[in-house]
Amino acid sequence: MSARYVAVGWNRQKRLYDAWIVGSIAAYLAVFIAGGALLLREPTLETLLIRGLGAAGFVLLHVVLAIGPLARLNPRFAPLLYNRRHLGVATFLVALAHAALSLVQFHALGDANPIASLLTANQRIDSLAQFPFEWLGAGALVILFLMAATSHDFWLATLSPRAWKALHMLVYAAYAMLVMHVALGALQSETHPVYAALLLAGAAGLAALHLLAARREARADRPPSSPAPDADGYLDACAVADILPDRAKVVCLGGERIAVFRHGEGGAKVSAVTNLCAHQQGPLGEGRVIDGCITCPWHGHQYLPESGQSPPPFTERIATYNVRVRAGRVLVDPRPNAPGTPVPPASAEHAAP
């Protein structure tokens, strides 16, 4: 997968995923509008649509943000990661519809330019009760737009994975802005405690999920207690028997995670590569060897274990590590080789001399 644009490869799974998203949003809006019409006094359709779209976008964002830590905590949720970007784009589109209707309803029916009106009609930043909460929503929308516009793999390769990831971590700033957009906006007039309770529960729930997953990851980052490096600088990683054939054990050596795979006939060979997939830095060590290739559990990117190179025609490369087996123990040189460097695999059956 080189850095030229390739259109989205639609398949049955993606179409089903998108059909679920569209159907769920439509059902949510239908229930919201019907319920609002019954419960509110003299609601207008515009008001119900604006609120419904805003609420739908906000709920979608919670779902998107929950998928990452859930997949870390329980591998059963990992399939949700596969097309998470579709959810993200849907969140942006729903938020855009909410913003457009709000702009028309509250800023477009006067003499001023609607955008100018949005930015200048209320400048009471000295007041919490009358804070220009619309600015927070607009700022979050800009972030969601940047993320949606760069969600294709073309941008991942063009911007580099590191820059792309840094851009997409702005979603946390967008989330914080949206929580305050709701707290300083709708909740200033909607005083029923259920709304505040839902807002706080959503934020607390997401924070708890992320912190639980972070605590688990922090434990995995602790290096194993092992003897000092040998004369060549190799560190003890694990026992060969700890690794199932065609699977890996992830160890933290030299400050980063290394995936030690057993592969080949009956798992007779041992190779070590970085745990980070070149695509979106997924956990390669949680994948398996399929057709002789290490396969990332997130999006299925593959690499040859002996060289860290993707099989042709793909061009991705990952760092490899020198590895040896001695007395049933796997020893790894924690200094990574350049991505794509071939390294002869160690034999899992015979101890090195």
Next chain:
Amino acid sequence: MTRPQRRLHRVAWAVLAIALPAGVLAALAARPADPLRPAAADQRPADPAPPQEPRP
């Protein structure tokens, strides 16, 4: 994720876990008892009366 990115995530969510509830509670505490009448501190000062034109 790389190790620095994992660290950044931990710090970001630790901050959000404290800041978001605090922000929401502050916003709820600031809202007026009657949403249709802003609190006195939030009311704009009355415009000064226009100068009266002298009688001819």
